[in-house]
Amino acid sequence: MTLTGQYFIAGERRGHGEIFHAYDPARGASITDIGFFSSDERDIADACAAAEDAAVSYADLPLERRAAFLEAIASEIEGLGDALLSRAAAESGLPLARLTGERGRTCGQLRLFAAEVRDGQWLKLRIDHADPARTPPKPDLRLRMIPLGPVAVFGASNFPLAFSTAGGDTASALAAGCPVVVKGHPAHPGTAELVAGAITRAAAATGMPAGVFSMVTGTGNAIGAALVADPRIQAVGFTGSRSGGEALMKIAAARPQPIPVYAEMSAINPVILLPHALASRGKALAAGYVGSLTLGSGQFCTNPGLALALEGAALDAFLTEAGALVEAQVPQTMLTAGIHSAYEKGSAALAATPEVQTIARGVHPTGPHEGRTALFSVAAKDWLAKVELQHEVFGTSSIVVRCADRHELLAVLRGLEGQLTATLHMDEADTDVARALLPVLERKVGRILANGWPTGVEVGHAINHGGPYPATSDGRTTSVGTLAIDRFLRPVAYQDLPEALLPEALREGGQGGVIARIDGAWRLA
C-alpha cells in the first residue's frame, strides 16, 4: 500500500519525468513525502487504446462477473484501511469522521451498482414479434441497451472518495459495461493512487480485461483536454466548477464525433421559508439553515446558497437568529488554496455590493485556508436587477432574499438558473402556497424537498442528483443513484436475427428476471 507516485495504465504502474506534490490545506504546505508523476499524451493514448480493446470483452462478460468486479473494488478499498483515510484527510483538510462516512458511501455505492448490474432492468428489453401475414410483413424486432464504450471520469476535489477515482461516475460507468479512464484530481493524488491501486487489484483478481480501468493524473488542464478529445472516449463524467465543466463540454462538442458530457457544475439550491413555517419555528429553521450551510465548510454541490422569504417580523427574527449562529461559526479548512481564495473573493464581492447587507460573518480564521462563514441579505428587487448575485460562491456563504410579496417570490424563482435542489419549509397552512410554487420549481430543479435540508444526497433508486443547466450539463440525467447507469447506455435493435445470433437476453424466454416489453405488454417472467 506504499505510495509510489505512479499512475495506472491498463493494470500497470507508470511514471517518469517531472513530479508534482500534494498540498495539505490545513498546514498550508506541500506534502513532500512523495512526488507524483504526470501522465503525458502517450499515457492517455495508451489508456484509451486499452479501454477500447477492453470494451467488447468487458461488455460481453456475464453480468454476474461484472457485479463481482464492482464488489471486489469495494472490498479492496476497505482493505486499504486507515491509510486511505489519513491520506485523504491530509490532502483535503476534511475531518476523518467525514471521510469515514464518505468511504462507506463509496463502497455502498459500488455494491449498490453491483446489485443493479444483476437486477438487469437497465437492459430495457423489448421484443416485437414478426407478423408475416401483415402487408407489408412485420419483421421480428428485439431491442436492448448496450454500453457506450470507454468513459472518461474526472475526480472531484470536494469528494476525494465518493465522487472521485472509484466514485459514482466510475461505479455507474463500470456497471453499464463501459471501461473507465479516470483523470485523478491533482488535489488528492495520493488518495487517487491508493484507490486506483484498489481498482487495479480488483480487476486482476476478478479476471477483467486489463484496459477496463486506467488512471492518468497531473496538474493543469492539458491532460483532461486530451482525454476528452481522444476519439475512443465515448462519454465524460465530471463534478466540479462551471468553468471546468463548460470547458470539457466545448472540447466534446468540437470533436469530429461529439460525445455526451455529464458535468455536475453549479447550484445555489434555493431554500424557501414559507410564512407559517417561518412564524411558527423560525429559530429551528435558522439552526437548520446555518447547519446545512456550514456542513463540510459549505463545499457541497447542494449547499443552500440562497434562502427566500417574505419581508416581515418573522424574517427579521430569523435573520437575527441565523446571524447569531453564523457569528459563532468556527472556520473550517477548505479543500484547496484555489477554492479558498475563490471563496474569499466571492464573499468579499458580495460584501462590497451596495445593495447587499452583511448580516453576519463567522469567527475570523486562524488557519491558512479556512473559510469565514458569511450571511448576506438583499431585497428581491435588487436581486432581480443583478444577475451576478446568482453566481455560486462555493463555501459557507449564503444570501437571504427578502421578498415584498408572493409575486416577488415567484419572480425570483422564475429568474433562477437551473438548480440541483429547491427546498420548501412549510407548515400545513402553507400548503396552498407551496402547491402554487411546485410547477415553477419542477421546471427549475432536479430534486424538491420539504422541511429538510438539501445537503445530504441519499444514494438510492428514487434520488435525482441532477438538474437543468447550469446545475448540470445534461438535466435529463442524474449522477447519483441507480438511474445514473442510464447515462452510459444506448439502444440497439436486432431485426430478424437468427436465434443463434441474438444476445441471450433477447432470445425467446431468455429474459430471466428482467421485465420485458413483449408486443407492447410489460411482462415479468
Place this chain on the structure above:
Amino acid sequence: MTLTGQYFIAGERRGHGEIFHAYDPARGASITDIGFFSSDERDIADACAAAEDAAVSYADLPLERRAAFLEAIASEIEGLGDALLSRAAAESGLPLARLTGERGRTCGQLRLFAAEVRDGQWLKLRIDHADPARTPPKPDLRLRMIPLGPVAVFGASNFPLAFSTAGGDTASALAAGCPVVVKGHPAHPGTAELVAGAITRAAAATGMPAGVFSMVTGTGNAIGAALVADPRIQAVGFTGSRSGGEALMKIAAARPQPIPVYAEMSAINPVILLPHALASRGKALAAGYVGSLTLGSGQFCTNPGLALALEGAALDAFLTEAGALVEAQVPQTMLTAGIHSAYEKGSAALAATPEVQTIARGVHPTGPHEGRTALFSVAAKDWLAKVELQHEVFGTSSIVVRCADRHELLAVLRGLEGQLTATLHMDEADTDVARALLPVLERKVGRILANGWPTGVEVGHAINHGGPYPATSDGRTTSVGTLAIDRFLRPVAYQDLPEALLPEALREGGQGGVIARIDGAWRLA
C-alpha cells in the same frame, strides 16, 4: 381546407409581408396558385412565449386528455382527405401510393403515442420509503419523469407527413407533455399548412392550451436558427442533412443554456453479403439490393449506400446481375431541385474518382429533377484510403466494396462512421462469420438486420431508428418508435413531500397500471 398561405401561432393564423412559393419538382416549376408568408422574429418569439405559457398546464393535464389530443390530430389529418395527398404529391414529387402509406404511418404513429401516453411506463416511477431509525435518518424519496418544456421540430423534406409537421418528433414530444413549435419545411409549405391546421383544430376541439402547438415557416436558415436560439425552447427534433443538423447543434451548444438536439442526419447503411449467402442466392440478393436502393428514389435515411462482400466469382456474378437491374431502372423525380443537384454532383464525383469503377447507371432522366441510379464498386484498400468515399450521396447511388478477405471486411466496418443500420445477408453456414462481426456492428449502428433490407422502418416498441454520430447527433436515442418519448423527459425527485403535494402517481398506491420501483423492487399494481 383551402390554403391561405398562413402559418399558425398558438391557434391563430398569421401571415403578412413577402411570400414564397412551393415548387413542383416533377414539373420543374413553381406552384403559383398560392403564396406562402414567411414568419418573422416576432412570430417565433410569440410562438415560443405561448409554448412556455402552455408548458405547465399541458404537462399537468390528465394523461387521458393528452392521449385524446393525439388521436384527434390523427382523425383531423384523415379528415383532410385526398386534398392532403395531392398537395403533398405536387410539392414532393412522391407518388400518391407512397403518400397514402405515409399518411397511414403518420396517423398510426399518433395513435401509437396516444396509447403510449396512457400506458404511462415512461413516467419511470420510483419510491424509496423513509427509514427514520437509520443513522442518518433515511428520507422518503419519490421520482418521476416530467416533460422538458417547449420543443422545436423541423419538418423533413423526405417525409412530408411522417417526419414533418405531425411526424414522429411532434408526436413523441406532445406525448411526453411538451408543447411543440414546428419549423415547416419550405419544400412542402402547403402540406405543412394543411397538417398544422389539422393539429390546431384538434387542439381546440380537445381543449388544449393554445400554445401547445405553433408552426412557423419560411425559406432560408434564419427562422430555424432563431427558433433554436430562443431561450424557451428546451429541445430540438430534426431530420435532414448532416450540415443542417450540425448547424443546429452549434446554435444549441452556444446558447447560455445549451439544449439537446436530436438530429437524424446521415448514414450509408452497410449491407454485408456473406459468402455462403452470396454464393447460394446472389441473384435474389441483387434484386433485393437494387429494390431497396431505388425505393422512393433512394431518399430514405436507411437507404443502402454501401455493400460489402469478399472478392470472387460470386461477387462478380452479383455485380453483373445488380448492374443489369440498375441499367433498367427508370429514373424517379427527386424531392427538391437542391437534393437533385446534390445527388448529381455526388454521383458524378464518385464516377470521376479513379479508384471507383462505375458498374452501371440507370436509364437517362427525361424529367427535370429525376435521379439516375448509379452503382459503383471499389476495392477495400482504396475505400480505406479515401475517407470521402464514406460521405452519403442522398439518392439512388451505392458503392460495392470488394474485400480481399475477412480482415479487410472487418477493417472497412471498423473504419465506418456511425450508422443507422447494418444488414447481414447470411446462410446458416455464415453464422460463425456473422457472430464475429456482431460486436463490431453493435458499436457502429443502431439497428442490425439479418436477411432483410434496411429501408422500411417499423414503427413499434422494439425499433431503434438512431445510431452513433453522425447517423444521429445523439446515439442514445431513437426518433422512431415508442422509445422516442424518452428524449423529451427528465427526472424530478421529491423528498419528504407531504402527500397532498405529491403528484398523484407518486402517492401511496397511486401508481395505477404503471410499474413502479418501490424500495428497489419492481412492482406492477
